Amino acid sequence: MTAPEPLPAFDNSGMDGYAVRAVDVATATADSPVRLSVGEDIPAGAPVGELAPGTVRRIMTGAAVPRGADAVVEVEVTDGGTETVEIRAARPTGSFVRTAGSDVAQGQEVLPAGVTLGPAQLGVLAAFGVREVVVRRRPRVLVVSTGSELAEDPAPGSGQIRDANGVLLAAAVEEAGGVAVRKLWVEDDVPTFLALLDGELAAGDIDLVITSGGVSAGAYEVVKDGLGPRGVEFVKVAMQPGMPQGSGLVDNTPVVCLPGNPVSALTSWEVFVRPALRRAFGHPRPQRTVVRATLTEPLQPLRGKRQLRRARLDRTTGTVAPWGPPGSGFLGWFAGADALIDLPADGAPLAAGDAVEVWDLTSG
Numbered sequence: 001m002t003a004p005e006p007l008p009a010f011d012n013s014g015m016d017g018y019a020v021r022a023v024d025v026a027t028a029t030a031d032s033p034v035r036l037s038v039g040e041d042i043p044a045g046a047p048v049g050e051l052a053p054g055t056v057r058r059i060m061t062g063a064a065v066p067r068g069a070d071a072v073v074e075v076e077v078t079d080g081g082t083e084t085v086e087i088r089a090a091r092p093t094g095s096f097v098r099t100a101g102s103d104v105a106q107g108q109e110v111l112p113a114g115v116t117l118g119p120a121q122l123g124v125l126a127a128f129g130v131r132e133v134v135v136r137r138r139p140r141v142l143v144v145s146t147g148s149e150l151a152e153d154p155a156p157g158s159g160q161i162r163d164a165n166g167v168l169l170a171a172a173v174e175e176a177g178g179v180a181v182r183k184l185w186v187e188d189d190v191p192t193f194l195a196l197l198d199g200e201l202a203a204g205d206i207d208l209v210i211t212s213g214g215v216s217a218g219a220y221e222v223v224k225d226g227l228g229p230r231g232v233e234f235v236k237v238a239m240q241p242g243m244p245q246g247s248g249l250v251d252n253t254p255v256v257c258l259p260g261n262p263v264s265a266l267t268s269w270e271v272f273v274r275p276a277l278r279r280a281f282g283h284p285r286p287q288r289t290v291v292r293a294t295l296t297e298p299l300q301p302l303r304g305k306r307q308l309r310r311a312r313l314d315r316t317t318g319t320v321a322p323w324g325p326p327g328s329g330f331l332g333w334f335a336g337a338d339a340l341i342d343l344p345a346d347g348a349p350l351a352a353g354d355a356v357e358v359w360d361l362t363s364g
């Protein structure tokens with residue numbers, strides 16, 4: 001978007017005070033003030049007027065500077081008079097005048113293509129009166145939690161748990177810039193799962209499906225058993241957490257099947273889904289910011305597997321502390337972490353003070 005007009009559109013006052021000719025107050029000091037007669041007030045919103053020679057006019061912040069004035073003297077260095085005013089300081093030409101186009105010149109690029117429309121960007125569009133812009137639609141994501149152990153909050157029965165992944169993945173989608181259209185739960189029953197999925201896809205408003213659970217090696221792997229025959233590929237990735245994964249197309253809609261352990265689901269989201277989703281809708285920064293930081297304690301990289309360890313990053317000291325055990329069941333620990341240490345497979349043992357790559361999970 002290029003500026004259709006200058007911003008500000010007219011010269012206006014940056015202070016409550018008096019519109020003056022700088023030359024008229026050039027000798028003013030506290031000991032030797034200048035007294036001038038005061039013309040009509042200029043409140044904000046008044047049309048551009050004139051400044052009669054040898055006079056000043058009271059002017060409010062944002063009000064149009066009258067023709068003939070070339071500076072504003074703030075009220076604090078005057079006696080605040082309304083008939084005549086004593087001006088106790090000189091103000092050079094241009095003082096407290098926000099000139100037309102001093103923020104954005106007409107024709108200047110304000111918002112480059114691809115920018116995310118946050119509060120400041122939407123505000124600048126409003127300031128220019130631009131009411132319509134071409135945007136990419138936020139991707140619409142269906143989140144499906146699977147597992148017969150999942151129970152309705154608040155009272156899971158014996159052997160049951162609450163659905164953490166549904167909330168976690170829906171929140172992750174929204175944080176990444178997508179829309180979590182619906183969040184569903186389905187038991188470990190293949191016909192039920194497929195009927196639900198096909199019904200949802202028939203609605204035609206889904207850009208991506210994310211499932212969690214049912215992808216590993218158990219006797220009841222609802223996602224793998226249901227979608228494997230439909231052409232979704234299930235693999236083991238040399239990564240911890242997040243080893244079992246699935247992805248493919250179902251009825252031409254991309255489907256990503258994440259492992260059920262909540263830490264595995266969220267880590268897999270970070271590594272595989274979030275960057276791809278953001279790249280797909282043209283986000284200028286699909287990846288998390290990756291920084292080098294020094295370890296506060298020793299770490300042993302895994303044999304044959306890349307590992308992503310939850311961690312806390314100290315941005316002032318540039319240090320990073322592993323946060324909680326490496327296992328994929330420790331969601332409580334993840335909730336206290338703000339970074340992931342990315343440890344390549346088969347690395348040498350790391351000592352405190354060694355540098356590692358860290359994904360900053362607070363980066364936008």
Ligand SMILES: Nc1nc2c(c(=O)[nH]1)N[C@H]1C(S)=C(S)[C@@H](COP(=O)(O)OP(=O)(O)OC[C@H]3O[C@@H](n4cnc5c(N)ncnc54)[C@H](O)[C@@H]3O)O[C@H]1N2
Pocket residue numbers: 145146147149150161162163164165166212213214215216217218221242243244258259260261262264328
């Ligand atoms: N014999 C093997 N067992 C497992 C393997 C393997 O290779 N061989 N892989 C392990 C790894 S690694 C992972 S990760 C998990 C992945 O299992 P699934 O994706 O099939 O997930 P589930 O079995 O359904 O659940 C795993 C775990 O997560 C809990 N869960 C599931 N969904 C939710 C939810 N929505 N909210 C909260 N918690 C959830 C579930 O209760 C299980 O505790 O498999 C290992 N096993």
Ligand code: MOO
Pocket residue numbers: 239240241242243244259261263264265327328
């Ligand atoms: O891959 Mo699993 O995620 O380690 O627990």
